[in-house]
Amino acid sequence: MRQMLCRAAFASAFALPVLAATPGAAQEEIGVAVIIKTATNPFYFQVQKGAEEEARKLGNINITTAAGKDDFDDQTQIAAIENAIARGDKGILIIPTGQGVYSAIDKARQAGIFVIALDAAPDPLDTVDITFATDNFLAGKAIGEWAAGTMKGKKAVIAMINYTIDVNDANINRNQGFLDGMGIDTLDAGKLYDEPLTGKYSAGDYEIACSEIGHGTPDGGRTAMENCLSKNPDINLVYAINEPSASGAYEALRAAGKEKDVVLVTVDGSCEGVRLIKEGVIGADSQQYPYRMASLGVEAIKKLIETGEKPQTSEGRDFFNTGVELITDKPVDGVKSITSDDAAKICWGN
Numbered sequence: 001m002r003q004m005l006c007r008a009a010f011a012s013a014f015a016l017p018v019l020a021a022t023p024g025a026a027q028e029e030i031g032v033a034v035i036i037k038t039a040t041n042p043f044y045f046q047v048q049k050g051a052e053e054e055a056r057k058l059g060n061i062n063i064t065t066a067a068g069k070d071d072f073d074d075q076t077q078i079a080a081i082e083n084a085i086a087r088g089d090k091g092i093l094i095i096p097t098g099q100g101v102y103s104a105i106d107k108a109r110q111a112g113i114f115v116i117a118l119d120a121a122p123d124p125l126d127t128v129d130i131t132f133a134t135d136n137f138l139a140g141k142a143i144g145e146w147a148a149g150t151m152k153g154k155k156a157v158i159a160m161i162n163y164t165i166d167v168n169d170a171n172i173n174r175n176q177g178f179l180d181g182m183g184i185d186t187l188d189a190g191k192l193y194d195e196p197l198t199g200k201y202s203a204g205d206y207e208i209a210c211s212e213i214g215h216g217t218p219d220g221g222r223t224a225m226e227n228c229l230s231k232n233p234d235i236n237l238v239y240a241i242n243e244p245s246a247s248g249a250y251e252a253l254r255a256a257g258k259e260k261d262v263v264l265v266t267v268d269g270s271c272e273g274v275r276l277i278k279e280g281v282i283g284a285d286s287q288q289y290p291y292r293m294a295s296l297g298v299e300a301i302k303k304l305i306e307t308g309e310k311p312q313t314s315e316g317r318d319f320f321n322t323g324v325e326l327i328t329d330k331p332v333d334g335v336k337s338i339t340s341d342d343a344a345k346i347c348w349g350n
Helices: 042-058 074-087 097-110 136-151 167-180 218-231 241-257 271-278 290-307 338-342
Strands: 030-038 063-067 091-094 114-118 130-133 156-162 198-201 202-214 237-240 263-268 283-289 325-327
Touching: 030 042, 030 074, 030 136, 030 290, 042 063, 042 114, 063 074, 063 290, 074 091, 074 097, 091 290, 097 114, 114 290, 130 290, 136 156, 136 167, 136 263, 136 283, 136 325, 156 167, 156 218, 156 241, 202 218, 202 325, 218 237, 218 241, 218 263, 237 241, 241 263, 241 271, 271 283, 271 325, 271 338, 325 338
Parallel strands: 030 063, 030 091, 091 114, 114 130, 156 202, 156 237, 237 263, 263 283
Antiparallel strands: 198 202, 283 325
């Protein structure tokens, strides 16, 4: 099981030099390709912004950005990787669409390009040199602990709205972290949907009424919630993989006249999500930091090229943790959180 990760200072992200620095390397321009899934998603836009602003701050770094048509556009990512190889780039920051791009990533690494995955670790992990990401298990655990405290001992009738049914690091870890935070035994933490559908959580009885796929979109979240309500109209707790899914689920709940009877939790922490918390739509939200993922990634590649020091995973983890904070305006005793006013100062997106 991937356990809760302590936030690490960036200074600790680098180990002893493993490559010899090249004389004069500091004066050479360092090409870095930033490959995101789409240019329209605010999360991915923050990745691009973080990389570009860090490059301007550090100097002698040339950023080239590529974005696909949608979250599953393998061909655009493959073409962008091949272009990075042709340009002689030194590093790639990529949010992989999936296994369809792994062979291209391997080709880039064989060409000497240092590849950092952002947002979620690929499977297997050694597909890339290192991953900079949110501790998604911790993000899920925080909203699970808050939800358990908020239910105050009454029966939790739970709707689970995930991203996909296939293997996805963030999908699995957020789901399992939420259940673990609720005090529900996940059995195999790396496997979805094997936990008992009924039993005890940390403060009472629970029932998992449905597990639906929302594809991380408002439309998908709404359809998933509609399906869940058709299975059990007594649902009073909704876990949604991200804010777009949560907003879609809320629309379905409102259409059914049940929005005031249900606690809704999710992961993202965008400025739009913070607004929804302030309005009482979302009860709690774990905030992640895409800008930080990219800016630290650019800094890591520059340091690697100029000093030979490779970035290292956080202590006890198989990736570098970029941090997470629980946001809520209804704090629960014993669960660390920040308010929506505090979160608005550090949120991403508009």
